[in-house]
Amino acid sequence: xxxxxxxxxxxxxxxxxxxxxxxxxxxxxxxxxxxxxxxxxxxxxxxxxxxxxxxxxxxxxxxxxxxxxxxxxxxxxxxxxxxxxxxxxxxxxxxxxxxxxxxxxxxxxxxxxxxxxxxxxxxxxxxxxxxxxxxxxxxxxxxxxxxxxxxxxxxxxxxxxxxxxxxxxxxxxxx
Amino acid sequence: xxxxxxxxxxxxxxxxxxxxxxxxxxxxxxxxxxxxxxxxxxxxxxxxxxxxxxxxxxxxxxxxxxxxxxxxxxxxxxxxxxxxxxxxxxxxxxxxxxxxxxxxxxxxxxxxxxxxxxxxxxxxxxxxxxxxxxxxxxxxxxxxxxxxxxxxxxxxxxxxxxxxxxxxxxxxxxx
Numbered sequence: 001x002x003x004x005x006x007x008x009x010x011x012x013x014x015x016x017x018x019x020x021x022x023x024x025x026x027x028x029x030x031x032x033x034x035x036x037x038x039x040x041x042x043x044x045x046x047x048x049x050x051x052x053x054x055x056x057x058x059x060x061x062x063x064x065x066x067x068x069x070x071x072x073x074x075x076x077x078x079x080x081x082x083x084x085x086x087x088x089x090x091x092x093x094x095x096x097x098x099x100x101x102x103x104x105x106x107x108x109x110x111x112x113x114x115x116x117x118x119x120x121x122x123x124x125x126x127x128x129x130x131x132x133x134x135x136x137x138x139x140x141x142x143x144x145x146x147x148x149x150x151x152x153x154x155x156x157x158x159x160x161x162x163x164x165x166x167x168x169x170x171x172x173x174x175x
Numbered sequence: 176x177x178x179x180x181x182x183x184x185x186x187x188x189x190x191x192x193x194x195x196x197x198x199x200x201x202x203x204x205x206x207x208x209x210x211x212x213x214x215x216x217x218x219x220x221x222x223x224x225x226x227x228x229x230x231x232x233x234x235x236x237x238x239x240x241x242x243x244x245x246x247x248x249x250x251x252x253x254x255x256x257x258x259x260x261x262x263x264x265x266x267x268x269x270x271x272x273x274x275x276x277x278x279x280x281x282x283x284x285x286x287x288x289x290x291x292x293x294x295x296x297x298x299x300x301x302x303x304x305x306x307x308x309x310x311x312x313x314x315x316x317x318x319x320x321x322x323x324x325x326x327x328x329x330x331x332x333x334x335x336x337x338x339x340x341x342x343x344x345x346x347x348x349x350x
Contacts, residue, residue, distance in 0.1 A: 045350075048220075052227045052239050053273070057284035064227050064239065064349070093349055098228070100345060104333065109232035113349040158279065170275060174239070174268055174288040175220075 033145045035152035038123055038138030040145070041068070044089045048072045051174035054095060054111070061117050063092040065171045071124075081134060081167040086124040088169065092117045118146070122159075122169065132156035133168040208320045210327040213298055213313030215320070216243070219264045223247045226349035229270060229286070236292050238267040240346045246299075256309060256342040261299040263344065267292045293321070297334075297344065307331035308343040 032039050047066035054062050067075060071086040094114030101110030118141045126134040137155035139146040146152075159168040166172075207214050222241035229237050242250060246261040269289030276285030293316045301309040312330035314321040321327075334343040341347075 046223055048222075049224045049239055049241065051288055052237055053276075053288075054229050054237060054270075054286040055276075055284060056286070057280060057282065059284075062227055062229060064224055066224065091349070095229075101228075101230075104336070105232060107232065109230060109234075111229040111231070112347070113226055113228075116350055161279070172287070174266070175291055 031143075031145050033121075033136075033138030033140070033152060034147060034149040036123070036129065036132075036136035036138055038121055038136050038145075040119075040138075040140050040143060041087055041089070041121060041123075044068070044087070044119070044121070045091075047089060049174075050075055050088065051171050053171075055092075056095075059092075060095050061092040062095045062111060062113055063090055065090050075173040081126070082124045082169065084125050084127075084134075088122040088171065090120040090122075090171075092119070116142070133160055135159065135168055206318075206320050208296075208311075208313030208315070208327060209322060209324040211298070211304065211307075211311035211313055213296055213311050213320075215294075215313075215315050215318060216262055216264070216296060219243070219262070219294070219296075220266075222264060224349075225250055225263065226346050228346075230267075231270075234267075235270050236267040237270045237286060237288055238265055240265050250348040256301070257299045257344065259300050259302075259309075263297040263346065265295040265297075265346075267294070291317070308335055310334065310343055 044066060047068050050065040050067045050072070052062070052064050066089045068085075068087045068089075070083055071088050073079070074082045074086055093116050095111055096114035097108045098110040098112040101112070102108050118139050120140075121138045123129070123136045123138070124134055125136060129136040133156060135156065137152060137159075139151065156168075159170065219241060222243050225240040225242045225247070227237070227239050241264045243260075243262040243264075245258055246263050248254070249257045249261055268291050270286055271289035272283045273285040273287040276287070277283050293314050295315075296313045298304070298311045298313070299309055300311060304311040308331060310331065312327060312334075314326065331343075334345065
């Protein structure tokens with residue numbers, strides 16, 4: 001759930017961009033994320049949950065972080081660095097009040113997912129993504145890869161800023 | 176994610192209690208939820224995600240709603256009423272700011288799970304729980320069933336208040 005925070009942080013803290021060395025992987029597939037060549041992983045919505053979050057401010061979303069079996073096992077075992085093949089998915093939706101729930105409370109205090117905003121992936125491949133800490137990143141809106149190279153170039157530098165002790169991953173497992 | 180809202184709503188809107196006819200199911204197992212006799216389902220943390228939510232106000236938690244295979248399939252197929260055997264789990268944690276994330280934003284806007292608060296279950300058994308719309312309810316704190324019969328008696332009346340068109344289930348599937 002951290003990735004979007006980081007991206008925004010990267011845009012705010014322009015220094016992130018300065019330390020990034022652009023490179024390209026794949027890109028022939030027009031539904032692959034630029035820079036890293038990440039494609040939408042099949043069946044990611046069925047993956048187990050790592051954690052959840054609410055990002056207020058300009059993002060104003062509510063989100064879930066899911067992991068494929070390799071990522072989930074690494075989280076539960078505390079394995080760091082994450083093994084190659086680990087994929088972390090961050091799903092986000094508009095953060096909206098629930099009229100149904102709030103009718104019970106008599107006040108606006110229940111917030112639920114509205115429309116989906118985007119889905120982001122962190123894909124571990126220590127060789128393919130050696131220049132970015134072993135992680136490749138991608139963002140998809142409604143199943144379509146976001147085509148912005150500049151956006152993708154903000155992910156790795158900011159993941160590298162604070163998560164070195166956790167293999168550049170910001171999301172913690174929620175028990 | 177609705178159950179806790181409803182419970183609190185039930186305490187606020189005392190009328191809920193008035194329309195409820197108490198009865199007991201099971202109860203011999205000292206880790207079974209009172210009234211409904213719900214035990215902690217094995218492996219529920221590995222279930223797929225239905226949705227997420229934030230309950231502000233006095234609950235002030237962030238939550239995930241997971242479903243067993245029967246519940247998930249019914250959600251995806253739009254099957255109502257839910258088939259017997261469907262179980263919906265609502266996990267909740269304290270709603271806390273993330274110092275790591277907020278260091279990037281330069282302001283407090285990222286909220287993540289803190290300590291677990293409780294886990295609630297809705298178990299579909301149209302015969303066993305015929306008196307409560309086919310659903311039995313349970314709440315567990317740190318793996319231990321909450322022993323309050325009064326608490327358990329508030330679930331069904333409030334689920335019945337607004338969710339008749341959705342088989343007394345309040346949580347909607349987040350795509």
